[in-house]
Amino acid sequence: MVLYNGAMVGPLIAFGAHVFDPKTCGLRRGRERCDLQSQPAQLLALLLEHAGEVVTREQIRSTLWPDTSVAYDQNINFAIRRIRVALDLDANLVQTVPRRGYRFIGEVTRVEIAHPVISRRTMAAAAALLGAMAAGFGAGIIIRDAPAGQFVYDHLVHPDRCPYVRMLLPIHRNS
Numbered sequence: 001m002v003l004y005n006g007a008m009v010g011p012l013i014a015f016g017a018h019v020f021d022p023k024t025c026g027l028r029r030g031r032e033r034c035d036l037q038s039q040p041a042q043l044l045a046l047l048l049e050h051a052g053e054v055v056t057r058e059q060i061r062s063t064l065w066p067d068t069s070v071a072y073d074q075n076i077n078f079a080i081r082r083i084r085v086a087l088d089l090d091a092n093l094v095q096t097v098p099r100r101g102y103r104f105i106g107e108v109t110r111v112e113i114a115h116p117v118i119s120r121r122t123m124a125a126a127a128a129l130l131g132a133m134a135a136g137f138g139a140g141i142i143i144r145d146a147p148a149g150q151f152v153y154d155h156l157v158h159p160d161r162c163p164y165v166r167m168l169l170p171i172h173r174n175s
Contacts, residue, residue, distance in 0.1 A: 013048050015106040016090035020048060027086055039064055039075070040082035047083075047094065047104040056101040 013020045019028045025041035027034040036044065046063055047055055061072045064079075080102060084091035093106035 012111045014109045034086040036086045040079040043079045051104045051108040
């Protein structure tokens with residue numbers, strides 16, 4: 001994860017109609033989230049990392065189940081089925097290499113997406129502004145009989161009386 005011009009930048013992997021986030025193991029097809037459990041997602045990450053190469057069943061076992069003696073053949077088969085279901089029309093990108101393992105045969109591109117970072121200072125300024133507006137609004141309602149209070153009350157509580165609000169809000173423009 002890299003910080004660039006005040007934005008967090010994270011690598012995503014795009015292939016076919018999908019985008020995969022290796023950090024969160026999240027898979028998306030367009031804007032739609034694809035359900036993928038933890039181990040199938042880890043296996044997909046491994047296949048994408050070695051795209052075009054055969055990933056042996058032993059490599060999969062040592063990556064997904066290190067220091068474990070499980071019947072991993074069935075687990076690998078299950079994970080591959082779950083990946084193919086999640087990929088839907090792109091399921092053919094995961095190729096079975098008989099008696100060896102699996103290969104991801106699609107074109108893989110790394111995509112950098114910028115996520116805006118909101119600093120504490122900006123959040124504090126927004127909270128202070130919101131607090132000041134709430135205090136002003138509250139004071140205007142409480143002392144609405146005084147001239148300043150009457151102005152706040154008329155302009156904020158009754159926006160149809162305020163030329164400034166009517167100008168900004170489309171529902172009050174022609175009133």
